[in-house]
Amino acid sequence: MLVIGLLACGALALAGCGSGATAANRLTVVAAENFWGSIARQLAGSKASVTSIIVNPGTDPHSYDATPADARTFAAAKLAILNGLGYDDWAAKLLAADPLAGRVTLDVGHVLGLPDGANPHQWYSPRSVERVAAAIASGLSRLAPADRAYFRARLRAFETTALAGYHALIARIRARYGGVAVGYSESIFQPLGMALGLRLLTPYSFAKAIAEGTDITAADKQAVDDQAQRHLIKVWVFNSQNVTPDVERVNQLAAAAGIPIATVTETLSPAGDSFQQWQVSELEGLERALRRAGAG
Numbered sequence: 001m002l003v004i005g006l007l008a009c010g011a012l013a014l015a016g017c018g019s020g021a022t023a024a025n026r027l028t029v030v031a032a033e034n035f036w037g038s039i040a041r042q043l044a045g046s047k048a049s050v051t052s053i054i055v056n057p058g059t060d061p062h063s064y065d066a067t068p069a070d071a072r073t074f075a076a077a078k079l080a081i082l083n084g085l086g087y088d089d090w091a092a093k094l095l096a097a098d099p100l101a102g103r104v105t106l107d108v109g110h111v112l113g114l115p116d117g118a119n120p121h122q123w124y125s126p127r128s129v130e131r132v133a134a135a136i137a138s139g140l141s142r143l144a145p146a147d148r149a150y151f152r153a154r155l156r157a158f159e160t161t162a163l164a165g166y167h168a169l170i171a172r173i174r175a176r177y178g179g180v181a182v183g184y185s186e187s188i189f190q191p192l193g194m195a196l197g198l199r200l201l202t203p204y205s206f207a208k209a210i211a212e213g214t215d216i217t218a219a220d221k222q223a224v225d226d227q228a229q230r231h232l233i234k235v236w237v238f239n240s241q242n243v244t245p246d247v248e249r250v251n252q253l254a255a256a257a258g259i260p261i262a263t264v265t266e267t268l269s270p271a272g273d274s275f276q277q278w279q280v281s282e283l284e285g286l287e288r289a290l291r292r293a294g295a296g
Helices: 034-047 068-075 087-098 108-112 126-143 147-163 164-177 187-195 202-213 218-229 244-256 273-291
Strands: 003-004 027-033 048-054 077-084 104-107 181-184 235-239 261-264
Touching: 027 034, 027 126, 034 048, 034 077, 034 126, 034 147, 034 273, 048 068, 048 181, 068 087, 077 087, 077 126, 104 108, 104 126, 108 126, 108 218, 126 147, 126 164, 147 164, 164 273, 181 187, 181 218, 187 202, 187 235, 187 261, 202 218, 218 244, 235 244, 235 273, 261 273
Parallel strands: 003 104, 027 048, 027 077, 077 104, 181 235, 235 261
Antiparallel strands: none
């Protein structure tokens, strides 16, 4: 099995890129999660069929229980994309249980050279997204070398056209609100918050514990509560797909203090959005919250 890195990004509609590929000769691509699957679909175009396993916004990829149907889907994959970094171990187990000669497996953690224990939510890092997208295009080219120019063209279009609005919003928020103090419920937001130049006031140990479902220390709970009650943060950002009692408490404290609240989600929401549509919508919501806070 060839292991190279990965990254995924939303639906890319390129005019005039049809190739006349038939179902018989199209590559089979399977992504464990739809945020990477969306990117793969845009890069693969007409040359591959792309399936994502986790597409329901209510599903927690951390604790997902794979089904026999998932195993069959992965078994047929010529290109398999998983997040790695302990995020989707179930997918790695399915692939190991049913090897396929010539399969290319893209593990995002490996692509990015990240160590065990690193923040697995790299689809919220603009730099990581571009590196993974390039790795996906490379994996497709390895499997179908005759179509290398096609995949390169789609990668260029994805980077320069599909992600244009996403990059413009990131640059604008960073320019206007860089250095503004925000709180966040879990580590999923950390890569994006850092890319935006925001001052992330929440103790990372709190955010990591929420993401992993582990115990939060009393000191971290008190610190996060104080930040909301004393208005030390301008905006509170929480993952609406993982509202634990601790997160709900801070939501209420932030609302009571008049602190604007923005949301992010773990997977595409709505599920039919492309990667870039989803991210732009979240960035617009965050920008509105920062504006309401009078930050910057």
